[in-house]
Structure formats: structure tokens, C-alpha cells
Amino acid sequence: MGLFADLRDSISAVTAKLFAGESEDPKRIGIYGPPNAGKTTLANRIARDWTGDAVGPESHIxxxxxxxxxxxxxxxxxxxxxxxxxxxxxxxxxxxxxxEEFLDHDMEKEEAVRRSREATEGVAEAMHWLREDVDGVIYVLDSTTDPFTQVNTMLIGIIESRDLPVLILANKTDLEDSNVQRIRNAFPQHETIELSALEGDNMDEVYDHIAEKFG
Structure with missing residues (x-):
């Protein structure tokens, strides 16, 4: 009877995990937005807060x-x-x-051309992830700049066409020129959460919404 009891207990444990959702694969959440919106700063903030490790280097370039x-x-x-x-x-x-964007950061022309080529390939890769491989999107916008651009409108449209859950974040609220309301006005169909990924301001609310949107 001991063998059958152990088997029964094992099946019960697996069943409990299945109904608890523990066996589900993690959802792939893409962090999107225009260049220099603070995407990597946010990714590193989330990763460090919950794993202790960074995702990648941050830069103003x-x-x-x-x-x-x-x-x-x-x-x-x-x-x-x-x-x-x-x-x-x-x-x-x-x-x-x-x-020429890279030349403004004291790079030689050869290095600047190489970086621009890699960046172009990176944009194509980001679009592939968006169309095929992510389960949800955190869309990061710089709250000091005008959010109503062709790229932002296009990407939000693709996200909506795929019916992906999306969380819009108005970043860089620590800066004097921050204007979160412009982002809310540009995309009123989605809730906008303000934060400073650099300073860690309002991250508790961001995590609450991540859990709600992607849980």
C-alpha cells in the first residue's frame, strides 16, 4: 500500500501545482519604446529588484x-x-x-557606420519579437518629449492588433520638463503610469500593475 500511497501523493502534488499555475512558462514581456526612453534603465531596475542582476549596460548614447x-x-x-x-x-x-547620430558622440566614422548598421538590424529584430514572440508589452516613453509620433502610433497599433496586454509608462518624471499628461492625452485608451526608472520613484505602483496585467 505504501507504493500506491506515494504515487497518489505525487499525483496530488502535481495536480495542485497545475491548478496553482506554477507549471506555466513565464510570460515573455517585451520592453518597447523609442530610443533613449529609458527602457534598459527600467529593465535593469526590475531585474535588480527581483534577481539582483542587471540586464545590460545603460547609456545616454x-x-x-x-x-x-x-x-x-x-x-x-x-x-x-x-x-x-x-x-x-x-x-x-x-x-x-x-x-551621424553617433558622430555627435565623438566616434570615428567607421565605428559610427557599424553601429548604425547594427542598430538598424536591432530595430528589425525588435519588430520580429513584437509580431511573433512576446506575450505582453511594457511601453516606455520619455515624459519630457512629445509622445505623438509616427513610430509610437504605429507600435501601439501593432500591439492592439495582436490584442497584447500593454502597460504604458511615462518615464523620467524626475526631470524638470516632465509632462505625463501629454502621454495620457496621446493614448487615452490605455492607462499611463508615471515613474522614474533611474531614481526608482513609483516602482511599487509599476509592480502592482505588472502583476495585474501579466499575472
């Missing part, structure tokens, strides 16, 4: 993230409930990558 980077099994706990996600930090999406 545009298109510094030229390949999608993934941090797996980030477990966010809110109100006793754990949400497991894979963070995908994507390159900033833009309609044109000009090598």
Missing part, C-alpha cells in the same frame, strides 16, 4: 541596445501572489538610423 536582451524567470511578488516573467529589453524603434 542613442541605440546603445542594438540586440534584444532577455532576463529569464523574474519573479515579482505582490500581495502574496508571484508573477513569473521573462523580460525582453528591445532596441529603440525608429524609422531611420543615421550614422
Amino acid at each position: 542613442p541605440h546603445e541596445t542594438r540586440r534584444a536582451r532577455r532576463k529569464e524567470n523574474v519573479e515579482i511578488e505582490r500581495d502574496g501572489h508571484t508573477v513569473s516573467i521573462d523580460i525582453v529589453d528591445t532596441p529603440g524603434v525608429t524609422t531611420k538610423v543615421d550614422y
